[in-house]
Each structure stands twice: as C-alpha cells, then as structure tokens.
C-alpha cells in the first residue's frame with residue numbers, strides 16, 4: 222500500500238513529514254507496508270510509554286473489548302474507569318485526587334480552563350510564549366509555540382494574555398538560567414501591573430517542561446516563583462503535563478522536578494498506552510465547583526482506554542519505569558553530549574529523563590532547521606523515524622519508549638550518528 226494513492230482523500234492540514242504507511246509496531250520498532258523496519262523515536266509523539274503493542278497493554282485492551290467497548294461515563298460507571306481514577310489519584314502529587322476523563326490533550330486543557338474559571342469566578346487566563354496546548358479553538362488561543370498554529374483562528378478565546386517563558390530564544394541574549402528566571406518573573410509582574418489585574422485572572426497555564434516549544438526546562442526558581450505569584454493573587458496554577466507527564470522526565474509528573482504542585486493538572490498522551498484518553502486532575506475542593514452538567518463527554522472515560530491505562534500503571538510499577546527513565550535518560554544524554562563535542566552544530570543538548578532534545582544552530586548561534594532536515598532524512602533512510610521541535614524547527618526530540626533498554630539506546634545512537642555524519 223502506498224500513501225501516494227490515498228493522499229488525495231486526506232486533508233493536507235496534517236504536516237506529515239514522511240510517506241510511511243506503518244503496518245505494525247513492537248516496542249521501539251515499527252514496520253511499514255513494504256516490510257521495512259524502522260526505529261521509532263517518535264512513538265506517536267511521546268504516546269507509547271511502553272513502546273508499540275506492549276503485551277500487557279494488548280492483553281488488557283483485548284480482554285476489556287470482549288466485555289464492554291462503550292457505555293456512557295456521563296450516565297453510568299465502568300469498573301476499569303473507576304479503578305483507573307483511583308490509581309491516577311494515587312500517583313498524582315499533593316491532593317490532586319479528583320479526576321475528569323476526556324479524550325485528548327486539547328480537550329483536557331479546554332476543560333481545565335473551564336474548571337478554573339468556574340471555580341474562581343474569574344475570566345482571564347495567562348499562558349506562555351513557546352507553549353503548545355492543542356488544536357481546539359480554546360487550546361489554540363493559549364498556544365504560542367508558533368504563530369502558524371493560530372493563523373486565521375481569529376477571533377480566539379478572549380481574556381488570554383501571554384507572558385515570557387524562560388527559554389533562551391525568548392530572553393535577552395547571554396542571560397544565564399537565573400537571569401532568565403528573574404526576567405520572566407518580572408515580565409509576569411509587569412503584565413499584572415500594566416495589562417491584566419491579577420484579581421481577574423482565573424489561572425496561569427504552563428507546561429512545567431515545554432514540549433513542542435523545544436523541550437525547554439525552566440529554572441526551579443521560575444516555577445516556584447510562578448507558584449508564589451499564584452498563591453499571592455489567588456490564581457489557580459494549571460500544569461499541562463500532557464507531554465511532560467507520566468514518567469517522561471524521570472518523575473511521574475514533571476512538576477515534581479521543581480517541587481511544585483499545581484492546582485489543576487492535565488494528563489494525556491501516555492496515559493492509555495496509545496489509546497486516546499486524557500484527564501483533568503484537581504483537588505476535590507476545586508472540582509466541587511464544577512456542578513453536574515457544567516462539563517461532560519461522550520467518549521471520555523472509555524472502558525477499553527481505561528483498561529489500557531490500568532495496564533500502563535501496573536507495568537510502571539512492575540518494570541520500575543521511573544528508574545529506567547532516569548538511568549537510560551542519563552545514558553542517552555551523556556552520549557549526546559559526547560557527540561556534541563564531535564559535531565559542534567549540535568548547539569544545545571537538553572532535557573530531563575527521556576525528554577531529551579538536541580538543538581541545531583550555526584556557529585553564530587542562529588537556528589539551523591536545514592541541519593535538522595538533513596539529519597532527519599539520513600536517519601530515515603538509515604531506518605529511524607525522528608521528530609523536530611522548537612519555533613524554528615531546529616530541535617530534534619528523542620521520544621523513545623520509557624522502557625527502552627541500553628542496547629536499544631545504543632542502536633538509536635548508532636543510526637543518529639549516521640544522520641549527523643550526513644550533515
């Protein structure tokens with residue numbers, strides 16, 4: 222089967238970077254319709270926490286599909302979904318123990334903003350430049366990782382203000398991490414002073430580690446500073462953990478790296494081992510303000526997705542996934558840093574756990590998306606699918622499964638160096 226023969230039936234809106242027709246997947250690997258096998262460093266964009274078709278996930282899906290595929294979680298309850306709610310509440314930080322299940326990241330973020338407004342009776346939302354929160358009109362309105370995502374989406378949701386995230390791209394040249402933190406906290410304070418009265422702000426929405434925006438890890442002082450400003454003004458802090466959560470950074474949720482607990486957290490991508498599911502997680506006190514009927518869903522809380530989600534969390538425990546992420550993340554990062562010495566166009570190697578990215582730039586530091594393009598093509602020809610990030614498209618993400626082995630990391634590195642040599 223060739224993509225070319227079917228392309229005419231699909232909207233070109235999806236920016237497909239390959240023509241691959243994937244027929245099957247197993248762990249780190251995918252096989253296309255022609256029988257060629259590739260290493261998959263995309264994994265559904267950080268979705269398959271345990272790689273493709275993990276046997277425990279497949280077994281859970283198959284078992285549940287034979288029992289019940291759908292009812293309506295709006296009206297009744299399913300065993301697997303109830304159990305997942307309890308488990309998710311147990312692994313969530315602080316008192317975040319009340320769950321609303323939905324289907325995807327954007328929908329969860331829309332819901333989280335509705336919840337924050339309902340609870341606070343305030344109307345404004347502050348988000349950050351460089352952020353990506355999804356593709357619905359609501360989520361697009363708070364997304365600023367690239368203006369192309371917002372093109373012709375006017376009028377957007379009102380009451381949204383953007384502050385500066387402490388990434389190198391967005392701060393004055395030459396600033397170190399602490400200077401960036403101070404600069405961005407001041408930016409937030411000046412937003413309060415000049416643009417939006419803090420007592421009208423329902424929530425500050427942020428990715429504790431920016432994903433699409435370039436796998437940017439903020440300084441702890443910044444994340445703590447945002448939490449303090451929220452506390453000072455009674456603003457709810459929403460962490461979008463859709464990409465950074467579920468073990469990807471070596472902690473169950475990325476916010477834990479900074480010792481900061483949000484008031485509301487959105488979870489998606491990895492939650493159901495590849496099936497579409499997301500969740501809004503908050504405290505019982507905040508959720509109580511969302512009265513019956515103020516939010517709802519047809520598919521959210523699907524029992525098959527929940528069964529897969531339970532299998533994922535069971536495997537996290539059995540396989541000591543967080544330990545593996547920390548060990549394999551450190552191993553991959555140290556090897557990337559070694560490669561950086563050999564290939565100076567690897568301008569930056571950054572990230573936490575297995576949320577790692579390489580940024581390509583010219584000698585003067587200007588972004589080099591063409592280096593990414595050359596590397597990506599050579600990697601694909603050599604049998605590895607990769608993904609970029611960052612406003613200039615010059616970052617390369619490594620979104621491997623979280624149960625990746627050392628041998629598999631070595632294979633990733635081997636093919637990656639073929640890509641680097643092609644540059």
Ligand SMILES: Cc1ncc(COP(=O)(O)O)c(C=O)c1O
Pocket residue numbers: 266324325326327328330353354355356428432433461462463464465489490
């Ligand atoms: C941080 C973050 N939030 C939200 C989303 C949107 O999720 P979805 O595509 O499932 O709507 C994404 C998707 O990449 C994401 O990375």
